[in-house]
Amino acid sequence: MNKGLMLAAFAVLLLGSAFAIPQNSSASAGTTGNYTRQIAAAGSVYIEGGNVTETNVSRAGSTEKWGAFYGNVTAGLALAQSDTAAPVYTWAWDLTNGGEVCASTGSAFVWAAVLPTTASFIDALWSFVPGDVDSANNTFNDATANYAFAGDGSGTTTGVFTYDDVGADTWETFAVNESASPASKDDVAFCVNISATNDRWDAVTGGYQLMVATNETANTFERYYFYVELNA
Numbered sequence: 001m002n003k004g005l006m007l008a009a010f011a012v013l014l015l016g017s018a019f020a021i022p023q024n025s026s027a028s029a030g031t032t033g034n035y036t037r038q039i040a041a042a043g044s045v046y047i048e049g050g051n052v053t054e055t056n057v058s059r060a061g062s063t064e065k066w067g068a069f070y071g072n073v074t075a076g077l078a079l080a081q082s083d084t085a086a087p088v089y090t091w092a093w094d095l096t097n098g099g100e101v102c103a104s105t106g107s108a109f110v111w112a113a114v115l116p117t118t119a120s121f122i123d124a125l126w127s128f129v130p131g132d133v134d135s136a137n138n139t140f141n142d143a144t145a146n147y148a149f150a151g152d153g154s155g156t157t158t159g160v161f162t163y164d165d166v167g168a169d170t171w172e173t174f175a176v177n178e179s180a181s182p183a184s185k186d187d188v189a190f191c192v193n194i195s196a197t198n199d200r201w202d203a204v205t206g207g208y209q210l211m212v213a214t215n216e217t218a219n220t221f222e223r224y225y226f227y228v229e230l231n232a
Helices: 119-125
Strands: 003-006 011-013 066-071 076-079 089-092 099-104 144-149 157-166 171-177 188-193 195-199 205-213 223-231
Touching: 099 205, 119 188, 144 171, 171 205, 188 205
Parallel strands: none
Antiparallel strands: 003 223, 011 223, 066 205, 076 089, 099 188, 099 223, 144 157, 157 171, 171 188, 195 205
């Protein structure tokens, strides 16, 4: 199966809408939102002196360590002299062909020989406390699976990566890095397989749904660059 790795080199500020688009690539930012982070009213109960009243309260809190991207993937294959030249021939491509969508804070991620990333690397690079309920250690805690990348054309690299299920249709976010010992966030990429059948969180079928690590300081933005590999 042929694979072509294409850099959809547009940057997205998580929870923002700014991005840059090079020639022959396109992207659009849609709706964004999050849980309210401050303390919220949980209702009221009357009580009289001498009473002992059971009162159960509940609320869904917001993580500060993770964000998510989702959307559709549209693409085509072309025979052309360059990214800007008119194509000699084009081929249709759709979601059933598959591939991967990846996001990294690095604008020039190297795909020649990607390696597994551990949860401990993610926690360390993003300064997460491993014992926190929403740390990478407690998020990337499912089984492992094999994924293959064509890289930059030098050959196919395979590896076993830790992943986590997101949603009822088993979206599997897995993490890779471009070196044996990633020294910065830019060395890590979060990826998910393209799907033509999975329902995303918004009940729309197909495309992708991807979790990424973020700076857990409130109102601080994380810039992500997107990469797309197409199976053909």
